[in-house]
Amino acid sequence: xxxxxLGIYHPDGPVPERLAEIMAELDVVNTxxxxxGAWVFAGGLAATSSATVVxxxxxxLMVTDGPFTExxxxxxxxxxxxxxxxxxxxxxAGKYARVLAPVSIEVRPFxx
Amino acid sequence: xxxxxxxxxxxxxxxxxxRVFGDIDIAEEAVQDAFTVAVQKxxxxxxPPSPAGWLITTARNRAVDKLRREASRDDRHAQAALLHAxxxxxxxxxxxxxxxxxxxxxxxxxxxxxxxxxxxxxxxGGLSTPEIARAFLVPEATMQQRIxxxxxxxxxxRIPYRVPYEADLPSRLxxxxxxxxxxxxxxxxxxxxxxxxxxxxxxxxVRLGRLLVELMPDEPEAVGLxxxxxxxxxRRPARTAxxxxxxxxxxxxxxxxxxxxxxxxxxxxxxxLRRSQPGPYQVQAAIxxxxxxxxxxxxxxxxxxxxxxxxxxxxxxxxxxALNRAVAVAEVDGPAVALSLVDKLDLLRYQVFHAVxxxxxxxxxxxxxxxxxxxxxxxxxxxTAERDLLARRRDSL
Numbered sequence: 001x002x003x004x005x006l007g008i009y010h011p012d013g014p015v016p017e018r019l020a021e022i023m024a025e026l027d028v029v030n031t032x033x034x035x036x037g038a039w040v041f042a043g044g045l046a047a048t049s050s051a052t053v054v055x056x057x058x059x060x061l062m063v064t065d066g067p068f069t070e071x072x073x074x075x076x077x078x079x080x081x082x083x084x085x086x087x088x089x090x091x092x093a094g095k096y097a098r099v100l101a102p103v104s105i106e107v108r109p110f111x112x
Numbered sequence: 113x114x115x116x117x118x119x120x121x122x123x124x125x126x127x128x129x130x131r132v133f134g135d136i137d138i139a140e141e142a143v144q145d146a147f148t149v150a151v152q153k154x155x156x157x158x159x160p161p162s163p164a165g166w167l168i169t170t171a172r173n174r175a176v177d178k179l180r181r182e183a184s185r186d187d188r189h190a191q192a193a194l195l196h197a198x199x200x201x202x203x204x205x206x207x208x209x210x211x212x213x214x215x216x217x218x219x220x221x222x223x224x225x226x227x228x229x230x231x232x233x234x235x236x237g238g239l240s241t242p243e244i245a246r247a248f249l250v251p252e253a254t255m256q257q258r259i260x261x262x263x264x265x266x267x268x269x270r271i272p273y274r275v276p277y278e279a280d281l282p283s284r285l286x287x288x289x290x291x292x293x294x295x296x297x298x299x300x301x302x303x304x305x306x307x308x309x310x311x312x313x314x315x316x317x318v319r320l321g322r323l324l325v326e327l328m329p330d331e332p333e334a335v336g337l338x339x340x341x342x343x344x345x346x347r348r349p350a351r352t353a354x355x356x357x358x359x360x361x362x363x364x365x366x367x368x369x370x371x372x373x374x375x376x377x378x379x380x381x382x383x384x385l386r387r388s389q390p391g392p393y394q395v396q397a398a399i400x401x402x403x404x405x406x407x408x409x410x411x412x413x414x415x416x417x418x419x420x421x422x423x424x425x426x427x428x429x430x431x432x433x434a435l436n437r438a439v440a441v442a443e444v445d446g447p448a449v450a451l452s453l454v455d456k457l458d459l460l461r462y463q464v465f466h467a468v469x470x471x472x473x474x475x476x477x478x479x480x481x482x483x484x485x486x487x488x489x490x491x492x493x494x495x496t497a498e499r500d501l502l503a504r505r506r507d508s509l
Contacts, residue, residue, distance in 0.1 A: 086272065087277070
């Protein structure tokens, strides 16, 4: 079994109106993952406006307000799953993608 | 002789060993190693009764020895491959063709389309990286990087080595068809060497095409691709003169065309027409079926061919299709109209573009420009037979 991170990339902008409905549907998928023994760990992240970046040039620390990169999309949360191969991981990613459309799901294996 | 065994058996050997070791790099290295041994041994011992069987067994045994040495040095990758090999039988020619699994791995949607084709040509066709680079009109270093990156992704992301689940098959098939057709094209006009046609690659593509039709009989594009390849293949006996030089379609002795392949190809085209779900391969097969209908070149229904190309261009609006359409336009509306279409295309690195331009300029009596265009086409052609044809045409100006 390989562990994969399903990274959930939201478009920037306001929270969708039917958020409660989406969260309920997402819960169904998460329960299905748990029952299948695929679910390992998950976390939802607070808004990018709450992010702080810390960086060092070797001597001093620099602290800046905001997310590391400014883009059109940001990482909103992630789920770690275990799957036999990429096809199985993509099957779960597909379920997320359908519930969360038009959000992008990045499927990325852990090392080793 | 060993070279022929290499082209014929390379893909099968890599496919079996990929299953055995669960790792493409180990499989490729083992097969290349086995061929190196064959080059040393076979001249003395003669070629074994089953060259593929010999190569697979040799490759497996040598790879296992090497992996054992690495595993004893705590190489976890080698340990995993050895463990994998213990559970896998070595016999080849199992119920399902091993190469079909490998083609679906190579054509996985998680790989970029260009990488899919490159990997299939490399792993199943046994083509070298420079050959693949030429087939794609890209620099060799780019192709090398593309192949390495794709193989790393297969390993790191665990792209599976099997025929896809039924639900995934239609989309996976489209990618596989594109790959098979490219293999066929590389075989039909070999990008380098003295032979115009690499029959082994064409045969490989047709074989894979048949397998895909067998696997997905309800997919009209799979049928269309097979029909297309059969109809093109039917003209092969007429395409080369006894001295090895190229004979163009309009000048071929059509009595040499393979009637069995034409009948089979046209039958498949009719099967597609009844389904009425046209796609690019079916339309191209139909174009070739029109050519096959003409007993002499003068009977060719060019108007119908141009209409089919119009349709093809809406389905696949690429410069190469536009170039082919221009050839039909030249027959219907004359070379001047065709040349104005060709000159708008951005295909400067494509030798066929210069050859078509040269021919149109020749027909328009613009001899000096035609000669320059032939020179450009010759400069981009590494296939000796094609280069000779172009040189003959230039010199007859």
